[in-house]
Amino acid sequence: MDLGDFSLDKFNSEIPAKCISIPQERIKSSLDDLKSLLLNLTKQNCIIQSDKPGFKNILLAPDAEIPSSYSIYEVTEIKVQKTYLNYTYAEAMRILLPENMTIPTGFETIGHIAHFNLTHEQFPYRYLVGKVLINKTPNIKTVVCKVSKIDNVFRTFKMEIVAGNPDCYTIVNEGSCRFGFDFQEVYWNSKLSKERDRVLASIDPKDIICDAFAGVGPFALRAAKKGCKVIANDLNPSSYKYLIQNSARNKVKTHVAGFNLDAREFLKKFLQTPRQVPPTEDLSKIQDFSYLPSTFDHLYMNLPMDAIEFLDILRGSFDRTIWTKLPTVHVYGFANESNSGYILTDRLLQIWGPFDTSCIQIIQVRDVSPRKFMYCLEFIVPETIAFTDEKHMRVELQDFPIKKQKLHEQE
Ligand SMILES: C[S@@+](CC[C@H](N)C(=O)[O-])C[C@H]1O[C@@H](n2cnc3c(N)ncnc32)[C@H](O)[C@@H]1O
Structure with a gap:
């Protein structure tokens, strides 16, 4: 060995x-x-x-x-x-690492991959950590270490393969779906599965779902598996590729229309393109917005870094003759303190101008680090924001200087 x-x-x-x-x-x-x-x-x-x-x-x-x-x-x-x-991973590491060093145990498992985020002190021992973990954990075949912060638009990070098979294409089970993807190319976070369970429990199989930042499809395809029709989008070409592959893998192809656009352009096109009647039944065949269903029931926006910034696109973009029922938005964001999700509501007030914020439910999803918390804001788009023909309520965006607050540090 x-x-x-x-x-x-x-x-x-x-x-x-x-x-x-x-x-x-x-x-x-x-x-x-x-x-x-x-x-x-x-x-x-x-x-x-x-x-x-x-x-x-x-x-x-x-x-x-x-x-x-x-x-x-x-x-x-x-x-x-x-x-x-005869040694467990932790026992072996206790013998191999310097006496006072904390043994790295908190790794994330993504299919056959173990992902460590080592401290500066532990980092020089990464190859050893990787080899011992592979020896001791039969289902782990590859060990990777994070070598840079998440600092790009696709929410991926640089990693070093420190032990095992260099192939980072992996398969993860979540809900009753299976997701295949290369962990080096796309965002994946199993820690959000409970949050996805929570939101999925609130949707009806007859609902139409719009996922603006769908990644490889953990929310979108689980919704499709429930019976929902789903319009899913992601800017990362690799995420889009795996989203389409995964919709076939999970046998929900006909329920999913996939797009590879910036979310702003995607939402704008969805809301502004006139529709062909009737819309196409097999969503996998749709490449043109004019064949999509003309409304959706839920808008899912999981880009906590700045999904809220995309909400300006909703203001005044709904046609009253089409949208007899306005959609529920589930938008994620970060804030620096526990119980400080109201900062995100304040930001929305800056973006939209005055509206009755009592419709917003704030859910604290998880603590990302001691000073960074993830929130979900849930609300039905208020009529006063959706329909610009409400002239008396309408407030021009430029009346409210948009000051982008520093809501969070980089991950
Ligand atoms: C935090 S990840 C969430 C992905 C997925 N919902 C999940 O939970 O795995 C955010 C996703 O948004 C995508 N993204 C980032 N900026 C975008 C943009 N401007 N328009 C569309 N997608 C974007 C990234 O590629 C990434 O897949």
């Missing part, structure tokens, strides 16, 4: 143990009964062969107090060879 500069010798030791001989058919229940007394090895390694036919040995800690119900079985004191194979 290759551990780079580190020798496996340091893992080899002889440790004392009690060895109890148990009939083979009782091994499983005995392992449960004696769980707290087992020798400090993996459970599997605590069972060894016995010379006695029909028996197996269970290894217990040298000071184990064997319960009286087990006094009928033979117990001997032995020495056991402990090797690298």
Whole structure:
């Protein structure tokens, strides 16, 4: 086993143990009964062969107090060879890393890939971390480390493959869908799956969904799987490619129209293009906005960095004769403190001008870091904003100087 500069010798030791001989058919229940007394090895390694036919040995800690119900079985004191194979990932790392260093354990799993975000102090040990994790975790085949912050429009980051198979094309299960994508090319965050569950629970299978920042489709395609018709868009050509592939993979192709546009252009075209009647049934065939359904029920906008900035496009863009029911918006944003989602509402007031903000529900989704929180603002587009023919309510955008607040730091 290759551990780079580190020798496996340091893992080899002889440790004392009690060895109890148990009939083979009782091994499983005995392992449960004696769980707290087992020798400090993996459970599997605590069972060894016995010379006695029909028996197996269970290894217990040298000071184990064997319960009286087990006094009928033979117990001997032995020495056991402990090797690298008997160590867990954390135990092995404790031996390999400097004494005071925190063992990197908080990795994210994306299919067969483990993604570490190591501290400056841990970073020089990344190859070692990767090799040991692959040795010890059967489903992990590739280990990557983040080497730059998320600093581009596609919300991807530079990563180094530190161990294992260099192929970063992976498959992730979420809900009843499977998503395939190259983790180096697109955004993916499994930590948002619960949030997607929450929003999906609020939508009806008959609803039409518009996902303006769809990525490879975790929300859009799960909605399609529920029976919804979905219009999904992403600016990243790779995300768009996997979105289309994944709609076929999940057998929801006819329910999904995909676009590869800037969200502003996408929303503008959706809202302004006159429609052919009737709209095309098989959405996968649609490349022209004029064949799309003319309204949607939910607008999902998961680009917390600045999705709110795209909402100006909604102001005065709805045709009253078409939109008999205005859509619910689910828009994400970051703020610097806990319970500070109202900052995002303030920003919307700057963008739209005065409107009754009591329609907005603010949900704190998760803490991204100690000083960065993700929020979801949910509301039905107010009539006074949607329809510009409400002249008495209408306030020109330029009347409200837009001052873009620094709502968050870079990830
Ligand atoms: C935070 S990710 C969310 C993706 C997806 N909803 C998910 O949860 O996995 C934001 C997505 O918005 C896309 N994006 C960024 N700027 C965009 C823009 N101006 N128009 C459309 N999509 C954009 C990125 O490529 C990325 O896939």
